[in-house]
Amino acid sequence: MLLGLLIYAYCRGIRSSRQIERLCSTDVAFRVLCAQDVPDHCTIARFRAECQDAFTGLFTQVLMIAGHAGLGHFGTVAIDGTKIAANASIDANRGHEWLSEQVTHMVAEAEQTDATENIRAAQRAHDDDDRVPARLMDQSSRARRIRQAADEVAAQLKRQRNNEDDRDAAARARLAKSQAGEPVVGRIPDGPHRLAEARAHLARETATHQSKLERRAALIAAGKKPMGAPPVPLEQHSRIIRARRVVEAALAAEHTAATKPAKRVLPKTVANTTDPQSRLMPTRRGFLQGYNAQLAVTSDQIIAAVQIGQSPNDIASLVPMMEASGRAAAMLHTDTGRSEHIIGVVLADAGYCSDSNLSAPGPERLIALNKTRDHAKAVIEQPVTGPPPEGASPRQAMSHRLRTPEGSRLYKRRGATVEPGIGNLKKVLDRFSGRGLNSALGELNLAASAFNLMKIHRATAS
Template identity: 40%
Template sequence: GRAGYHPDMLLTLLVWAWSRGERSSRRIERLCAEDVAYRVICAQDIPDHVTIARFRKTHAAACEDLFTQVLLLAAALGLGRLETIALDSVKIASNASAGANRTESAVRAEAAEHARAIAAAAVAAHEATDTSEDDEHGRGGPGPGSVPPPLADPRSRAARIGEAIAVLDAARAAEQQARDEKDTSAQVYLEQARAGTIPMGAPPAAVSVAAAQLALERVLATHAEKVARYAQRRAEAAAKGHRYGGWVIRPAEQDPKVIKARTRLERAIAAETAAAARADDSTGDRPERVVNTTDPESGLQPLRGGGWLQGFNCQAVTSEDGVILAVSVAANPTDAPTFVP
């Protein structure tokens, strides 16, 4: 039979897999073909899951002991401290040029133009084929049917254009869903506020003015109730020939809670006005979304020092002591959306 796998390799493979949370021999076997670290460990000589499972079972005590030592050593060295973590990324080129990017309108126009070209080619080829077969077999004679060669190659491009349009449609749908969720959350917040339940946290921007107005109305109503109670008690005391000695209620304009609520309303109105102005200023300058017809999953990546790269943003999250905690690859050129708890 073939030579056996070196025990050091199998042991290293198990320790690494366990440290990554893998507990399946079949999964480890697949990772030896897919994951770079596993491929390096096994030198691309992939052990099957039966071999991995048999080795683990035969040497369970030794494997457990070594893995325990690894964990203790890592703890002693202070590895995996999460007080401070860092996120960094590198732009990787895709197999597509930036010149292949198209706006949505351009992609749809190109798709329509391409479809028209295919249709025109089909009509012309069909006519030419009929003429040729009529000459060969006679006008009423049977002839072999065939797909015109000009229609063969463009099919893959038409499929890529269709995929690019699907990417744009999906992105637009995701943006619309996010807006709908924000609107729903804002309405729920406002309904709770109207019901007298003060939701936790700051109100959503969409209803910040309405929420501040409700808060001011609530404070004014409370102040009016205080004024009414004060007047009633004072009248009752006067009817008995007494002088009411309670605290004098300030006018609403001087009440600290009313002043605070009005200030919040003014700030909310100012913030809403500023946001509307920013939206108006950016509407005309906002570039139309683009998608690459060669590789729709790639995106334009700004490079440090200037310039652009058609490709992907590859990110790595590390702990303070250099342990890599997570990796990702995305078309989004910014790192912030990935850096969430």
């Protein structure tokens, strides 16, 4: 009964347990669902918090119903993500220093309390009437959350140190190549090796152009006529001018870092004491304390798979979402045997673009390499046909496929497939009720099930 109430409430866009309780007394449909046995709002909230596994199974069952109803066309599957707010305040984020102080303070306070209680217990060993009941001796949930937040920050700091070590090793490798006279592609990264690499780059460009001048002078001295236009003087060569600007910028940055007055620096690695597993998510309207919800939507706008992530970046979510979509399609195809329950092409925007995602095993995919306007411009100005050329890199091959008439036609359907689904889903679920990854995933499954049921209802009613 409670599951039916929640499904119908989410289909109506109602998530508040108190509002559901009131409607069970005033709304005919809700009264029928609960058989006029009105549940307390605490019971509804507790059921939603404790029955997350049931929502995952519900999502699978609703997807099977959609498949038998002739829905779930997997010819094109669009994947996209959206940020959904957590049940936590953005002001509850704390850094490692504050959390460490709190944990130390709690440990010291607990030890002092234990010592005091031991003394009192020894003095009143014969009297049990004044002891605190066992049900009231549980530790504070706030203390548990603070410890969990401290663990989250420690894990983030460890990952951050590993990433910094990797970046430093990569910067050292770049510097060694540059000092050896080998060309290095890409912008010089910031850090302690920036100035040294900039100077090595300038020396390499100077040596390269100087060798051209010397070869031309040697030909003239030998009485031969050099081919082509004479090279510009060393001081006027554009590459040398740019290299000197890079050195000047590195010197200025180093000087600024050395002379800049010390100021209070906000912690870069934080954790939320209300929901330690939630993260700060950048959005178009600023920062949001929440989760990154991923959706895979079929061409007829049935949600085929959902996922909850902690990273604001979508790159790491593509392969798991493709695998989840593949499992859903295989399950439906095994049960129905219909050809539309086989994945054709996966569509994703530029937020998922990486060399690993472009070359990962799985279904055929079209992933944008840049913004939509740049993609549309490339299709008009540089159209191509046929398969990608042999020896093309993953990005070159994807660029070729996107500029073909078929690739352009398929990719145009991405926005119209997944964006309406995300917009309508967020009308139901704009903020999670529970806390933690598992709770958020369960509620997302519940909301996606309600969304799919509404799609099934509209499709079969007509």
